[in-house]
Structures are given as C-alpha cells and as structure tokens.
Amino acid sequence: MSSEKATAKPTSEYAVACRDLRHAFGGAVAVDGVDLAVAEGEIFGLLGPNGAGKTTTIRLITTLLPARPGMVEVFGLDAARHQMAVRRSIGYLPQQLSADAALTGRENVELFARLFDVPRSERRERVGEVLSAVGLENAAERRAQTYSGGMIRRLELAQALVSTPRLLILDEPTIGLDPVARDGVWERIQEVRRTTGMTVLVTTHHMDEADLHCNRIALMHRGRIRALGTPSELKSGLESGATLEEVFRAYTGDQLDEPADGFRDARRTRRTASRLG
Amino acid sequence: MAALCVVELQKIRHDRTELYTRAIQPALWLLIFGETFSRIQAIPTGQVPYLDYLAPGILAQSALFIAIFYGIQIIWERDAGVLVTPTPRTALVTGKAFAAGVRALAQAVAILVLSILLGVTLTLNPLRWLGVVVIVMLGTAFFACLSMTIAGLAMSRDRLMGIGQAITMPLFFGSNALYPVALMPDWLRVVSHVNPLSYEVDALRHLLIGIPGNLPLDFAVLVLATAAGIITASSVLGRLVR
Ligand SMILES: Nc1ncnc2c1ncn2[C@@H]1O[C@H](COP(=O)(O)OP(=O)(O)O)[C@@H](O)[C@H]1O
Ligand SMILES: [Mg+2]
Numbered sequence: 001m002s003s004e005k006a007t008a009k010p011t012s013e014y015a016v017a018c019r020d021l022r023h024a025f026g027g028a029v030a031v032d033g034v035d036l037a038v039a040e041g042e043i044f045g046l047l048g049p050n051g052a053g054k055t056t057t058i059r060l061i062t063t064l065l066p067a068r069p070g071m072v073e074v075f076g077l078d079a080a081r082h083q084m085a086v087r088r089s090i091g092y093l094p095q096q097l098s099a100d101a102a103l104t105g106r107e108n109v110e111l112f113a114r115l116f117d118v119p120r121s122e123r124r125e126r127v128g129e130v131l132s133a134v135g136l137e138n139a140a141e142r143r144a145q146t147y148s149g150g151m152i153r154r155l156e157l158a159q160a161l162v163s164t165p166r167l168l169i170l171d172e173p174t175i176g177l178d179p180v181a182r183d184g185v186w187e188r189i190q191e192v193r194r195t196t197g198m199t200v201l202v203t204t205h206h207m208d209e210a211d212l213h214c215n216r217i218a219l220m221h222r223g224r225i226r227a228l229g230t231p232s233e234l235k236s237g238l239e240s241g242a243t244l245e246e247v248f249r250a251y252t253g254d255q256l257d258e259p260a261d262g263f264r265d266a267r268r269t270r271r272t273a274s275r276l277g
Numbered sequence: 278m279a280a281l282c283v284v285e286l287q288k289i290r291h292d293r294t295e296l297y298t299r300a301i302q303p304a305l306w307l308l309i310f311g312e313t314f315s316r317i318q319a320i321p322t323g324q325v326p327y328l329d330y331l332a333p334g335i336l337a338q339s340a341l342f343i344a345i346f347y348g349i350q351i352i353w354e355r356d357a358g359v360l361v362t363p364t365p366r367t368a369l370v371t372g373k374a375f376a377a378g379v380r381a382l383a384q385a386v387a388i389l390v391l392s393i394l395l396g397v398t399l400t401l402n403p404l405r406w407l408g409v410v411v412i413v414m415l416g417t418a419f420f421a422c423l424s425m426t427i428a429g430l431a432m433s434r435d436r437l438m439g440i441g442q443a444i445t446m447p448l449f450f451g452s453n454a455l456y457p458v459a460l461m462p463d464w465l466r467v468v469s470h471v472n473p474l475s476y477e478v479d480a481l482r483h484l485l486i487g488i489p490g491n492l493p494l495d496f497a498v499l500v501l502a503t504a505a506g507i508i509t510a511s512s513v514l515g516r517l518v519r
Contacts, residue, residue, distance in 0.1 A: 064361060087361050087362060088363045092361040098359075100288075103284065103287055111283075112362065115280055116364075117363070143291060159358060160358065163362075
C-alpha cells in the first residue's frame with residue numbers, strides 16, 4: 001500500500017472487500033467475522049439458509065447499518081468514512097418490497113432517478129431505458145399494485161439500475177417467485193451484466209440459482225462464511241454430480257431447510273407480500 | 278426533496294378516494310358541531326359567527342390528522358432503497374414533511390369549499406391565500422416530523438397507530454381550534470400556549486376570516502418548530518433500519 005494520506009483514494013481494486021465484518025442485534029450475533037472480496041465485473045453469490053446473516057451483511061455493505069472503519073470497502077472506499085460516495089456507487093434491491101404500489105412503474109423509477117440526482121435532461125431517457133431493460137416498457141403507465149410478483153421484482157431492479165451504478169446489490173431477487181418468474185428476473189440480471197459489465201453481489205437461498213448464475217459463491221451459515229469458490233470448485237471435493245445442496249450439507253453438517261428462527265423469519269420474508277395489499 | 282412532493286401529487290391524482298373519505302370527518306365537525314353550537318351560541322366569539330370561527334380550526338385539525346399518521350410510511354420504507362441513495366436524511370425527512378403538507382392542502386380545498394357552501398365568509402385577498410398555503414404547509418410539516426420521530430422511537434406500525442390515536446385528541450382539544458383561549462381553565466391555557474396547533478389556527482383565522490391575530494409570532498413559532506422537528510426526526514431515522 002502507498003503511504004498517501006488522501007483518504008478518498010481507493011486502497012484496493014476490489015468492488016467489495018470485507019474484513020472481519022461483524023454485527024450483533026442486542027446479544028444476538030447475526031454476522032460473526034466475515035471476510036469477503038468481490039472482484040470487479042463478477043457475479044458473486046452469497047448463499048445460505050434463512051437467518052444465515054446475508055441481509056445483515058448486505059445492510060452493512062450498503063451503509064444502512066453502521067460498519068466500523070476498516071470493515072467494509074466499496075471500490076476501495078471505506079463505508080464508514082465515505083457513506084455518500086459508497087451509496088452513490090451502489091444500486092440496491094432490498095429483500096423487502098421497495099416499489100410503491102400506489103405509483104405507476106414509471107413514477108417509481110422516476111423517484112429513484114431524482115433521489116440519485118440524475119440530471120433532468122437525461123432523466124426521461126434514462127428511465128425509459130431501464131424500464132425496457134427489465135421488460136416493463138408496456139406496463140410502465142400502470143400502477144404497481146396491478147403488477148405480478150415477478151414484474152414488481154423487475155421494477156425494483158429498474159429502480160436499482162437507474163443511477164447507472166458500478167455495483168448492483170441484489171438481496172434475494174427471486175424471493176417468493178414461481179420458477180418462470182425467477183427465470184425472467186435472472187435473464188434480466190444476466191443481460192444487464194453483459195451489456196454494462198457491472199459487478200453483481202447477490203444473495204439467495206436457492207442452490208440451483210447460485211450454481212447456474214454465479215461466477216463465485218460464498219456459503220454462509222450462522223453468520224460465518226463456511227466455503228468459498230466457483231461452483232465447480234465447491235463441488236470438486238465431492239463425488240461427481242454432487243449438487244450444491246449436498247456441498248452445503250458437507251461443509252456445514254446441517255440441513256439447508258433447518259429453520260434458524262422460524263416464525264420471525266417467516267414474518268420478515270413475507271412482509272413483502274402483505275404490503276402490496 | 279421536491280421529488281417526494283411530486284410523488285404525493287401523483288398519488289393524489291391516481292386515487293382520490295382517500296381524499297373524499299378523509300373529508301367526511303371534518304365535514305361532520307362543521308355540519309353538526311358547528312351548526313349546533315352556532316345555534317345555541319354557547320361559545321362567545323364576538324362579532325364573528327361561530328361557524329366562521331370554527332372553519333379554520335377544523336382545517337388545521339384535518340391537517341393534523343393527516344400529518345400524525347404520516348410516519349407510518351417511513352416505517353414501511355425502513356429498508357426500502359431510498360435510504361441507500363445519496364440524498365441526505367434531512368432532505369428525505371424535509372421532503373416527506375412537505376409531502377404531507379401537499380396532501381393537507383388538497384384536503385383543505387375540500388374543507389374550504391364546504392365552508393363557503395355553509396355560508397362562511399372567507400377572504401378574497403390572494404396574498405392572504407398564499408399565506409394560508411404557507412401556514413398549512415408549515416403546520417403539517419411540523420406534525421409530520423413529530424410523527425416520524427415517534428415512528429423512529431416506536432419502531433412498529435401498531436405502536437405508532439396507538440400513540441398517534443392517543444395524542445391527536447389532546448392536541449386538538451388542547452388548542453384554540455374549537456374555543457377561544459380566554460374560555461379555558463388556566464392549566465389548559467398553558468397547554469394551548471405550547472401547542473403549535475394553536476399558532477397554526479391563530480394564523481389561519483387571521484388570514485381567512487380576518488380575526489386579529491399575531492401573524493409574525495405564529496409564523497416564527499411554526500418555522501422554528503418545523504426546523505426543530507426536521508432535525509429531531511432525521512436524527513432518529515437511522516434507528517429505524519437497525
Ligand atoms: N432488525 C433485527 N433485529 C434483531 N434481530 C435481527 C434483525 N435483523 C435480523 N436479525 C437476526 O439476525 C439473524 C440474521 O438475519 P438476516 O441477516 O436477515 O439473515 P438472512 O438474510 O440470511 O435470512 C437472524 O437470526 C435474524 O433473526
Ligand atoms: Mg435475508
């Protein structure tokens with residue numbers, strides 16, 4: 001490292017670097033010493049069952065929860081010191097519903113364009129671009145309350161994309177969707193990445209998705225990273241034809257579906273559905 | 278900041294039913310309470326008919342009701358992407374506060390139209406109308422900040438609803454919205470003096486009906502209260518996400 005003291009200078013070439021990341025809610029430790037490095041341009045999957053600590057990790061990276069200095073760097077900028085710069089570089093799709101059902105698709109995306117200071121002269125065009133990038137150009141004038149689950153997730157993807165972020169952070173982008181809608185969402189994610197070269201950090205509890213779509217995967221369980229590598233690396237230690245599901249079991253000794261905190265998590269993950277009402 | 282007010286206008290344009298259903302309560306106050314108390318002349322308001330005296334109070338009340346439940350939105354949006362935008366928290370809070378004001382203004386139109394139909398004489402001076410807009414915006418913004426602060430402390434929708442229900446009526450009755458301060462027992466007079474709603478009503482009465490009031494004082498109180506509200510609400514906003 002150089003000895004420059006200019007604090008705004010990036011100190012690493014990683015899109016995201018976490019060192020000994022920790023967070024506890026009261027006495028409950030949600031993230032327990034996570035080390036991660038996401039390279040620029042890759043699709044990095046954070047895979048783990050409900051309650052593993054994925055969302056908490058994401059919230060620390062996005063500055064929603066306060067990280068201590070030295071814990072999180074986004075494009076080399078410390079998230080504790082350069083909150084605004086970090087937020088500016090991130091497009092974030094929360095696990096919970098973030099689209100406003102009372103507004104049309106276009107109005108929802110426009111709001112984010114304004115909050116990210118997309119210049120007025122480019123706003124219209126930019127909003128139109130991202131709406132078609134997620135395949136909603138024909139539904140843009142309808143209110144979001146008429147959308148299907150998959151359309152809402154794609155709308156939220158458009159909201160996250162409208163600021164042309166360098167890093168796209170997706171927290172369970174396919175949660176609660178049927179297989180067809182899940183494919184629809186992934187298709188759009190892949191296409192956006194192909195055309196922009198954006199870095200994507202995505203969480204999921206679907207093994208098959210991580211296997212199929214991610215360049216590298218970190219297996220997370222009970223606040224810790226248990227294994228890290230490309231899907232084939234992770235599978236290589238086991239018999240040929242092993243699924244990631246089996247990999248997970250091998251690394252943690254646990255069933256994937258084991259509920260860590262059943263009722264609470266069910267309420268949190270389903271709030272998405274009830275808010276649409 | 279303006280972005281959130283734009284959103285509020287868009288919502289009002291899409292769905293007017295809330296506007297109408299929310300107009301029912303103030304309409305009842307004017308029609309039943311107002312008409313009855315004008316008839317029995319129980320409340321001395323000098324030369325001014327009681328209904329004229331009451332209309333600005335009901336206008337302020339309806340704005341209060343809109344504002345006090347506005348914090349619920351913030352609870353819903355606690356994890357929504359807006360907090361990960363480079364827009365500072367104070368700007369978000371200010372935007373929300375004045376967005377509540379936009380909604381209150383839409384409501385005010387309905388109440389004032391009804392007042393005119395009931396024979397209330399309102400000012401024709403456009404400058405005074407401009408003043409009404411400013412006062413309603415400030416008053417609503419303050420109570421919306423109060424609501425967001427409670428949201429930040431209560432952390433849950435149900436608790437906010439409960440606290441909201443519990444404080445709206447005391448705020449309303451502990452103000453000059455229904456009766457002159459002169460009629461109040463001493464302890465209530467004290468409450469009314471620290472209640473920003475009283476200053477809002479005083480200003481609206483002066484502007485709409487022409488009843489003498491202390492406009493500079495009202496304005497100063499509302500501006501200071503709103504500024505303090507914005508600062509307080511922004512500082513507790515971060516708690517919501519945790
Ligand atoms: N706001 C919160 N308050 C208290 N506990 C929380 C909160 N958010 C998450 N937790 C707990 O932290 C653990 C990790 O949660 P989370 O990060 O949401 O996991 P995941 O996203 O992997 O499902 C869980 O046990 C959860 O119950
Ligand atoms: Mg989660």
